[in-house]
Amino acid sequence: MKDLLGLMGKAKEMQAKFQAMQEELTQVEASGQSGGGLVTVTLTGKGEMKSVSIDPSLVKPDEAEILEDLIVAAHNDAKAKVEAIMQEKTRELTAGLPIPPGMKLPF
Numbered sequence: 001m002k003d004l005l006g007l008m009g010k011a012k013e014m015q016a017k018f019q020a021m022q023e024e025l026t027q028v029e030a031s032g033q034s035g036g037g038l039v040t041v042t043l044t045g046k047g048e049m050k051s052v053s054i055d056p057s058l059v060k061p062d063e064a065e066i067l068e069d070l071i072v073a074a075h076n077d078a079k080a081k082v083e084a085i086m087q088e089k090t091r092e093l094t095a096g097l098p099i100p101p102g103m104k105l106p107f
Contacts, residue, residue, distance in 0.1 A: 014079045022046070023027050024045070025044070025045030025046050026044060026045060026046060027042070027045065028044065028045030029044055029045070029050065030042070030045075030104055031043075032042055035058075037053075037055075038054070038055040038058055039052070039054050039058070040052070040053040040055070041043070041053075041054070047079060048076060048079065049071075049075040049076060049079075050072075051068075051072065052071045052072055052075075053068065054067060054068055054071075
């Protein structure tokens with residue numbers, strides 16, 4: 001019984017560290033470029049697209065902002081769908097396992 005309590009304590013500790021790391025990731029931003037800098041995308045540490053910039057030479061200048069907003073919206077929609085699929089798969093994998101209430105997987 002002592003080993004089980006120790007294991008549960010380590011699991012809770014790991015979960016707390018993972019949560020802290022996730023919160024820290026919300027503050028991180030990274031930018032990527034393609035086409036020799038003609039297209040720039042900025043993502044948060046959680047993979048959410050924050051902005052996209054397209055050089056006007058690639059599109060009609062008066063339509064660039066609309067295109068940029070549509071790209072951001074499409075990326076975020078796809079990301080939300082992937083997250084929902086991953087949650088469902090995790091739920092399927094853990095079905096029937098004696099996981100304590102409040103314990104979230106994956107860590």
